[in-house]
Amino acid sequence: MSDFDKREKGIESEHLASRSENFAEWYNQLVLRAELADYAPVRGCMVVRPYGWALWENIRNALDRRFKATGHVNAAFPLLIPKSFMEREKEHVEGFSPELAVVTIGGGEELEEPLVIRPTSETIIGHMYAKWIKSYRDLPVLINQWNNVVRWELRTKLFIRTMEFYWQEGHTAHATEEEAEAETLQMLDIYADFAENEAAIPVVKGRKTEKEKFAGAVRTYTIEGMMGDKRSLQSATSHSLGQNFARAFKIQYLDRNNILQYCWTTSWGLSTRFIGGIIMVHGDEKGLILPPKLAPYQVVIVPIFRDDAEQAKVMKAVEQIKDLLGEFRVHVDDREGIRPGFKFNDWEMRGVPIRIEIGPRDVANGAITLARRDQPGRDGKQSVPQNAVVPVVSKLLEDIHKAIYKKALEFRKANTHQPKDYDDFRQIIKSGWADAWWCGDAECELQIKEETKATCRCIPLDQPGGEGVCIHCGRPAKERAIFARTY
RNA sequence: CGGGGUGUAGCGCAGAUGGAAGCGCACCGCGUUUGGGACGCGGGGGUCGGCGGUUCAAGUCCGCCCACCCCGACCA
Numbered sequence: 001m002s003d004f005d006k007r008e009k010g011i012e013s014e015h016l017a018s019r020s021e022n023f024a025e026w027y028n029q030l031v032l033r034a035e036l037a038d039y040a041p042v043r044g045c046m047v048v049r050p051y052g053w054a055l056w057e058n059i060r061n062a063l064d065r066r067f068k069a070t071g072h073v074n075a076a077f078p079l080l081i082p083k084s085f086m087e088r089e090k091e092h093v094e095g096f097s098p099e100l101a102v103v104t105i106g107g108g109e110e111l112e113e114p115l116v117i118r119p120t121s122e123t124i125i126g127h128m129y130a131k132w133i134k135s136y137r138d139l140p141v142l143i144n145q146w147n148n149v150v151r152w153e154l155r156t157k158l159f160i161r162t163m164e165f166y167w168q169e170g171h172t173a174h175a176t177e178e179e180a181e182a183e184t185l186q187m188l189d190i191y192a193d194f195a196e197n198e199a200a201i202p203v204v205k206g207r208k209t210e211k212e213k214f215a216g217a218v219r220t221y222t223i224e225g226m227m228g229d230k231r232s233l234q235s236a237t238s239h240s241l242g243q244n245f246a247r248a249f250k251i252q253y254l255d256r257n258n259i260l261q262y263c264w265t266t267s268w269g270l271s272t273r274f275i276g277g278i279i280m281v282h283g284d285e286k287g288l289i290l291p292p293k294l295a296p297y298q299v300v301i302v303p304i305f306r307d308d309a310e311q312a313k314v315m316k317a318v319e320q321i322k323d324l325l326g327e328f329r330v331h332v333d334d335r336e337g338i339r340p341g342f343k344f345n346d347w348e349m350r351g352v353p354i355r356i357e358i359g360p361r362d363v364a365n366g367a368i369t370l371a372r373r374d375q376p377g378r379d380g381k382q383s384v385p386q387n388a389v390v391p392v393v394s395k396l397l398e399d400i401h402k403a404i405y406k407k408a409l410e411f412r413k414a415n416t417h418q419p420k421d422y423d424d425f426r427q428i429i430k431s432g433w434a435d436a437w438w439c440g441d442a443e444c445e446l447q448i449k450e451e452t453k454a455t456c457r458c459i460p461l462d463q464p465g466g467e468g469v470c471i472h473c474g475r476p477a478k479e480r481a482i483f484a485r486t487y
Numbered sequence: 488c489g490g491g492g493u494g495u496a497g498c499g500c501a502g503a504u505g506g507a508a509g510c511g512c513a514c515c516g517c518g519u520u521u522g523g524g525a526c527g528c529g530g531g532g533g534u535c536g537g538c539g540g541u542u543c544a545a546g547u548c549c550g551c552c553c554a555c556c557c558c559g560a561c562c563a
Contacts, residue, residue, distance in 0.1 A: 015524085043555075095563045120563080154561055161562075208563095215563045237563085304522055341523040348523095359522055369522080378523080 016349065019285050023229040030279060031158045034288050034350045044156035044163035048272065051350070054296035055275060056166065060146060062198045062294065063168065063270065066190045072142040072170060077124050079147075080115040085123035088248040092122065095215020099151040101163075117150045122216065122241070122267055125171045126249035133263060136175050136255050140183070144170040159276035160233075160487050167271030173251055173263040177242070180264035184240045187268040188221045191236035199274070200291040200405040201225050201281050202412055203235060204482060206458025210442050214267075218242035224457045224482065226412040227280035230432050232457045232484040235277050238268035276487075281408050286376050288351025289404060292397040297331040299393060300352045302343045304359030317363050317386070321356065324390055328397075348376055353400050354393060374400050374407075416482075425471050425483070429454040433484045437468030437477035444473045448483065457482045 016033070017025040031037050036052035039045075048056065064074070083102060087093045096119050103115040118124065129141060146168045153163050170187060174180040188205055195201045203223035213220035217239040225235045245251065246262040255261050282289040292298055303318050305311040315334075322330050331352075333343050340357070347355055357369040368389060372380040384392050415432035419425035428434045429452045438444070438456065449455050459481045470477045 092563085099562075151563085213563075217563085220563085239563095302522095306521060337521095339521045339523090339525060341521085341525085343524090344522090345524050357522070361522070 016285070016287060019228065019283065023280075026283075027276075027280060028158065030283060030287055030349070036275065036279075037158050039158075042163070044153055046158050046162050046164075048166070051296055052275065055278075055290070055294060056272060058294040058296065059198075059270075059274060060168070063190075063194055064144075064146075066194060067144050067168075067170065070142075070186060070190065072144045072172075074145060075143050076145055076147065077118075077121050077128065079118055081118050081121075081124045083114040083116050085127060086116055088123065089216045089244055091244070092216035092248075096120070096151075099153065101150045101152055118147075119149055119151045120267075120269075121145070121147075121149075121169055122171065122245050122265075123249070126245045126251055126265070129171075129173050129263070129265075130249045130251045133173060133251055133253050136253050139173060139175045139253060139263065140179065141173040142170075142183075143172070144168055157276070157487070159272055159279070161273070165272050167269050169267060169269045172266045173246070174265070175253065175255070175261070175263070177264050180242075180266050181240055184219070184221060184238045184266045184268070187266070188223065188236075188238040191223050191238065191268075191270060194270075195223055195225065195235060195274075196405065198291065198293045199278055199281075200293075200401050200408065201235070201277060202405065202409040204458060204460050205462070206460040206482065208237075208458060209440070209445055209456045209481075211445055212456065214239045216241060216244050217267075218244065221461075222458050224484075225277055225281060226408075226415065226433060226484075227277070227487070228283065228411075229280070230415050230484075232433065232482070232486045233273070233277050233280070234457070234486065235274055236268070236270035239266060241265040241267060282404050283351070284376070286345075287349030289373055290351035290353060291404065292353045292401050295351065295353055296329065297352045298329045298397060299325060299331070299354045299356060300347045301330065301332045301356045301358060302340055302347070303332070303334065304340045304357060306360075310360050313363050314358055314360065317358050317368075321358065321368060321386065321389060324386075325393060327390075328393060344371075348373060354396055356389075370396070372396060372400055374403050419471055422471055426452055429483060429485065433457070433482050434471070435480055435482055436471035438479065438481040438483075439470035439473055439475045439477045440479065440481075441470075441473070441475070444470065444475075448472050452483075454483045454485050457484050457486060 017029050019026040034051065035049045036055070037046045037048050040047050080103065086096060086100065100119060101117040103117065104111055133139065133141060148164055148166050150164045153161050156162050172183050174183060192203050192205050195203045203225045205221065205223055208220035208222055214237065219240040221238045223235045224232050227233050243262040243264060245265050251263040251265065252260050253263060278291065279288060282291065301318055301322060303314045305314045318332055322332060333347070344355065351373060353373050355371045355373070357371070362368050367383045367385050370382050370384050370392065416435055417428045417432055418435050419428050425434050425436060445456055459479050463479055467476060467478045469475065
């Protein structure tokens with residue numbers, strides 16, 4: 001292996017692969033080295049390690065709070081679903097059949113009816129809703145579940161697309177179409193609010209095309225984010241299911257006039273894929289940059305000392321500072337036998353927003369040295385008096401959130417272009433997003449994909465108005481759409 | 488499923504023509520170090536992917552199988 005290859009792969013080197021030169025390799029190494037996840041023995045499956053799971057727990061809490069505040073409750077539906085359930089909704093079965101894992105043997109006996117491991121739970125929840133819902137007085141039903149699902153993916157990537165992944169799936173049933181649509185859009189807003197205000201990831205809210213929508217949905221809405229390599233990531237989706245599943249599973253209620261009606265249902269989900277988004281939006285050459293509100297550790301303290309006497313003094317100050325910062329998630333790196341310089345690099349790689357260094361010099365000055373992750377190296381360091389540490393940390397976490405959000409938004413703006421013609425479009429799509437008038441025709445979309453590898457990521461809800469001509473076929477177009485290469 | 492590639496220590500790899508299984512990193516111990524990725528000395532660790540064959544002798548040669556990776560196809 002050449003020296004170049006070694007550098008490229010980050011082998012025998014304390015340095016990560018280069019983000020700017022080899023984004024995909026940088027991503028893989030970072031997930032493994034930051035101990036977010038590891039490969040499982042089964043191809044395409046991952047083990048989420050404690051640091052990654054802590055991040056997921058914070059994501060979960062931030063979302064769950066929002067779900068509860070809007071009247072949703074949590075429940076748990078089973079992992080195994082009768083195979084026949086998957087076959088009741090025509091588009092659903094066509095969409096999911098190729099990626100189902102099926103259990104055919106149980107207790108050593110061939111099963112009379114095979115069971116599928118849920119790829120999503122519309123069917124089993126539809127079945128239960130049919131049992132539970134009788135009257136308009138039972139509506140709406142607003143249930144969410146935090147669980148795992150399995151889809152037999154052929155090409156996988158840690159967090160971004162794994163065969164098994166963790167997510168939440170909300171499933172609601174309503175009396176009217178308007179109410180269901182309002183719910184779908186409300187949840188889309190919640191995802192966007194979460195992405196921007198918790199994860200510091202700017203997103204575009206939009207509608208999916210017929211080709212890209214969820215199998216069985218009437219309409220799919222999405223939030224799309226631009227990753228550091230300018231590709232697009234579908235970061236969460238919210239579906240208006242119309243009466244498709246209600247008809248397939250007989251989810252019916254008697255209305256005020258004693259007339260039997262089908263419900264209108266929705267479903268919406270956000271998965272561990274979002275962690276991949278956080279990595280790819282904020283990370284830099286030195287590693288992760290975790291958004292302060294979701295970071296497992298918001299502050300890491302690195303003690304510095306040479307001998308026992310210094311250690312005693314320094315550790316006393318460390319404990320005091322840790323106590324002062326009780327309202328934050330603080331970790332003291334007391335690993336022995338590792339020098340401070342190594343720890344600095346290690347925690348920068350792992351994306352902790354704020355690092356506090358406390359050594360003999362700081363103790364003597366009644367101060368601490370504070371470094372912000374979004375400004376790596378010595379540039380982001382400042383000395384802070386011990387009695388000012390709480391307000392400074394509090395403000396800095398907020399500042400870092402704003403700074404990384406702004407950086408991500410500016411990056412997206414700088415790499416989103418409005419093509420003047422199709423040649424221009426083809427150039428843009430190679431490295432960025434194209435925002436263009438589009439006719440909405442499925443055949444037109446397919447041709448664009450074949451010619452450029454780009455797909456329609458969404459038709460943004462926020463439209464400029466007016467009309468133009470389709471960037472590809474030249475026919476009249478009423479809406480603008482985002483086209484990009486995607487994960 | 489098509490095309491290509493790789494299986495040797497936890498990870499990354501070397502082992503021409505068959506002849507005592509090695510290197511770097513990681514790990515353990517001791518010592519010196521510690522404010523931006525430390526060093527010395529000592530040590531532990533192997534079904535050489537599996538099965539079969541050729542041979543006095545196989546990591547190395549032959550056959551079959553298995554697994555994984557990359558590129559396509561596919562990916563609500």
